[in-house]
Amino acid sequence: MKRGTVVNLLIVLVVVALAVAPLAMGAGDGKEEPFAGADGQAETAITENDPGYEPWFAPLYEPPSGEIESALFALQAALGAGVLGYYFGVVRTRRRLAAEVTARQGDD
Numbered sequence: 001m002k003r004g005t006v007v008n009l010l011i012v013l014v015v016v017a018l019a020v021a022p023l024a025m026g027a028g029d030g031k032e033e034p035f036a037g038a039d040g041q042a043e044t045a046i047t048e049n050d051p052g053y054e055p056w057f058a059p060l061y062e063p064p065s066g067e068i069e070s071a072l073f074a075l076q077a078a079l080g081a082g083v084l085g086y087y088f089g090v091v092r093t094r095r096r097l098a099a100e101v102t103a104r105q106g107d108d
Helices: 003-025 038-049 066-107
Strands: none
């Protein structure tokens, strides 16, 4: 097996382990919403510590349901991944083409 393939497999295994570890360790046991987002947890903590707290501003858009909010978040993540993938593809292709040009010039 090539070294790059082994490295890629190890990276995938580490990512899977990081995703499964909190579930296997029982993280969030006893909580009402064990894997709620940081925004919700911060709101709960603020409300408990200062019940009269007034937020500084309101959201520009409040999705009508949690499903739509999740869908918008997934869309944002997909767009970000697409932009990063495109960028890395462009950089890799430029390097490969530059190496080919250098190799051709060396042959001449």
